[in-house]
Amino acid sequence: MAEKLILRALAGETLPTPPIWMMRQAGRYLPEYRATRAKAGDFLSLCYNPELAAEVTLQPIKRFGFDAAILFADILLVPQALGADLWFETGEGPRLSTVSRAQDMMRLKPADAIHEHLAPVYQTVKILAETLPPETTLIGFAGAPWTVATYMIAGRGTPDQGPAHALMQGDPATFDALIDLITDATIAYLLAQVAAGAEVVKLFDSWAGSLKGVAFDKYALAPTTRIITALKAKHPDLPVIAFPREAGDKYIGFARTTGADCVATDAAVDAEWAAQNLQKDGCIQGNLAPHHMVTGGQKLIDETKRIVSTFSNGPHIFNLGHGITPDADPKNVEAMVKAVRG
Numbered sequence: 001m002a003e004k005l006i007l008r009a010l011a012g013e014t015l016p017t018p019p020i021w022m023m024r025q026a027g028r029y030l031p032e033y034r035a036t037r038a039k040a041g042d043f044l045s046l047c048y049n050p051e052l053a054a055e056v057t058l059q060p061i062k063r064f065g066f067d068a069a070i071l072f073a074d075i076l077l078v079p080q081a082l083g084a085d086l087w088f089e090t091g092e093g094p095r096l097s098t099v100s101r102a103q104d105m106m107r108l109k110p111a112d113a114i115h116e117h118l119a120p121v122y123q124t125v126k127i128l129a130e131t132l133p134p135e136t137t138l139i140g141f142a143g144a145p146w147t148v149a150t151y152m153i154a155g156r157g158t159p160d161q162g163p164a165h166a167l168m169q170g171d172p173a174t175f176d177a178l179i180d181l182i183t184d185a186t187i188a189y190l191l192a193q194v195a196a197g198a199e200v201v202k203l204f205d206s207w208a209g210s211l212k213g214v215a216f217d218k219y220a221l222a223p224t225t226r227i228i229t230a231l232k233a234k235h236p237d238l239p240v241i242a243f244p245r246e247a248g249d250k251y252i253g254f255a256r257t258t259g260a261d262c263v264a265t266d267a268a269v270d271a272e273w274a275a276q277n278l279q280k281d282g283c284i285q286g287n288l289a290p291h292h293m294v295t296g297g298q299k300l301i302d303e304t305k306r307i308v309s310t311f312s313n314g315p316h317i318f319n320l321g322h323g324i325t326p327d328a329d330p331k332n333v334e335a336m337v338k339a340v341r342g
């Protein structure tokens with residue numbers, strides 16, 4: 001049987017204390033991250049520098065003793081590997097060349113052409129697999145096709161994913177071709193991460209909540225199912241975590257339908273409800289609201305303990321409901337870890 005706590009929880013075991021890691025655990029709230037990023041030059045140079053990317057991946061493990069390390073990279077490296085331009089505007093966020101009509105698709109590369117561009121990421125995974133403490137699980141990841149498509153279509157983050165919805169309605173053939181291309185590229189990318197040493201993979205569908213009804217089934221459920229089916233055909237025992245953020249009622253049955261071993265729940269999901277409706281299908285990850293990492297105090301301790309106790313009758317990985325923010329205080333992270341581990 002697997003010794004690592006995260007692998008045990010993902011295999012369905014109810015543990016006396018849930019294992020813990022944190023979305024965006026390597027990031028700007030840590031002074032040591034900012035120092036290494038400065039050494040690399042900028043964020044993208046850091047992503048493509050295997051030694052430094054491995055270093056920042058390990059920083060939160062050394063500081064907090066988390067049970068999992070998540071590869072330091074970004075979901076937008078896949079569009080870049082497919083041929084999109086990608087840059088980060090300081091203080092604003094990512095910018096990409098856009099896909100808004102059939103001709104834009106013709107400028108993109110085929111899915112199996114991504115590996116040369118992404119080779120440094122696989123090298124980061126390899127370094128991590130060789131250097132992580134034996135009790136720490138290595139998580140690889142990718143963005144889910146819908147979420148990646150929203151950035152490729154709009155060329156940036158959008159509050160309502162308007163441009164992506166417009167393309168879905170206005171030119172469904174181009175939209176479907178883009179989703180298919182990203183799906184194929186994601187399968188190839190995650191298989192390469194697993195070959196390099198990733199033990200678990202996570203699919204981030206950060207904007208799944210803006211897909212309603214049939215669109216959710218077609219563009220969140222179906223691509224995720226296709227990816228997980230392809231991964232498990234080659235690696236039947238590979239655990240997969242799916243994060244259909246803000247999916248609401250659509251969380252019900254998501255793991256069963258897609259084949260995911262675990263669903264990550266956002267902070268809007270009531271833990272009591274999730275324990276009743278979701279945990280019977282497998283492991284739950286989540287779901288402390290990230291603002292507690294900024295505000296701290298007794299509320300942080302009480303909320304942490306409430307979540308741990310609510311999920312204590314089934315398999316659970318403690319995490320935030322979304323990424324930790326740059327204004328978070330590392331002392332609050334320490335307090336959270338202590339509250340989980342008792």
Ligand code: 1CP
Nearest residue numbers: 023024025026027043071072073074075093157204206323
């Ligand atoms: O200035 C900096 O140093 C860049 C900030 C930053 C970081 C630390 C970005 C830009 N990406 C990352 C790393 C990152 N991104 C990881 C690494 C591992 C870890 O968690 O420690 C992961 C897993 C991601 C995933 C990611 N990138 C998502 C999905 C998860 C989520 O937060 O919803 C998304 C949507 C992105 C896109 C992205 N990259 C960066 C930003 C600021 C954004 C959001 C852009 C937007 O919508 O406006």
